[in-house]
Amino acid sequence: xxxxxxxxxxxxxxxxxxxxxxxxxxxxxxxxxxxxxxxxxxxxxxxxxxxxxxxxxxxxxxxxxxxxxxxxxxxxxxxxxxxxxxxx
Numbered sequence: 001x002x003x004x005x006x007x008x009x010x011x012x013x014x015x016x017x018x019x020x021x022x023x024x025x026x027x028x029x030x031x032x033x034x035x036x037x038x039x040x041x042x043x044x045x046x047x048x049x050x051x052x053x054x055x056x057x058x059x060x061x062x063x064x065x066x067x068x069x070x071x072x073x074x075x076x077x078x079x080x081x082x083x084x085x086x087x088x
Contacts, residue, residue, distance in 0.1 A: 015070055022072075028052055034059045034073075034081055041083055052087040054078045 016023075029040040039059040043052035054075045061069040078085055 012067075012070070019072060022056070026055070028087070029058075030087075032057070032081070032083065034077075037061050041078065043087055054083065054085050057081065057083070 025044050026042045027045040028043045030043070032039050032041055034057060037059055039057055041054055042056040042058060044055050045052055056075055057073045057077050059071045059073065060067055061071065075085070
């Protein structure tokens with residue numbers, strides 16, 4: 001894929017289309033910072049206990065006032081960032 005295919009509005013559309021099913025299950029997003037960049041912890045609700053457990057971290061890489069990249073990390077990253085795995 002050409003480098004331009006990874007940039008711009010079309011690349012953002014493809015990213016959000018690809019994560020749509022995952023995004024629909026998110027019950028709460030909590031702002032946090034990761035590598036000095038804005039990020040959000042993603043939590044889903046446990047159907048049995050009703051509690052929230054982390055399923056991922058979404059990090060927005062900035063270059064000045066522009067978004068350079070959007071990266072989704074699996075829940076295993078949470079422990080490396082000192083993030084709680086569950087919320088009440």
